[in-house]
Amino acid sequence: SALLIACSLPAPAWAQAEVRRFVLAAGANAGGADRPLLRYAVSDAERFAQVLIDLGGVAPSNAILLKEPKVRELVQALDQLSRRVSEGKRPAGGGRTEVLVYYSGHADEKGLLLGDDRYSYQSLRDRLDEIQADVRIAVLDACASGAFTRLKGGKVRQPFLVDASVSMRGHAFLTSSAVTEAAQESDHIGASYFTHYLVSGLRCAADVSGDGRVTLNETYQFAFNETLGKTAAAGGGAQHPSY
Secondary structure, eight states: OTTOEESOOSSOHHHHOSEEEEEEEEEESOOOTTSOOOSSHHHHHHHHHHHHHHTSOEEEEEEEEEESOOHHHHHHHHHHHHHHHHHHOOOTTSOEEEEEEEEEEEEOSSEEEETTEEEEHHHHHHHHHHSOOSEEEEEEESTTGGGGGGSTTOOOOOOOOGGGOTTOOEEEEEESSOTTOOOOEETTTTEEHHHHHHHHIIIIITOTTOSSEEOHHHHHHHHHHHHHHHHTTSTTOOOOOBO
């Protein structure tokens, strides 16, 4: 099922996985001359990719990590990801293919800001739709990233119970903030609030049921509650992740 992670395995998750997973994680501290330099976007991307290798069933060869990419490099990485997925698809009935694309950095209501360039949300959405995977999950940790869920054809829904939806197909979008909100970093935790609690949740802090595994639903709810709680009194204002 989609993003079902076991909290303890006798061998690496990717060695026994029935689901073939791929991840593209990109971090960009620089978002143009008129925006402050972030401190933790690149390390957030590193941590997200690593937890999926450690516990999320992603083989190291199926993980792509970008640090301070230009738009051209991001597009090339998405093309590479798409080729890997197509080449790695199993015969019918031979398992599921899931793709996770993560971005941490600057953004505005129109798209991701990579240095002095912008990669529009519509371009990202279109590219994700072209990837031949059973499930595509996009996680955006950036200011105004909630605008990504407002694209034509999108509708905000309650998180699905993925552990009971083994035949699920389609996509899920997780964003760290609403369209009018800032996505905040914390020097105390050395990361952005949202990614810190998302990764903590994936490392089984989100296992509220105590069954030794976490689902996408549990992870999102944990990251939402912790992010909102920790930013409610912050100078940047309360931050509301969306799904």
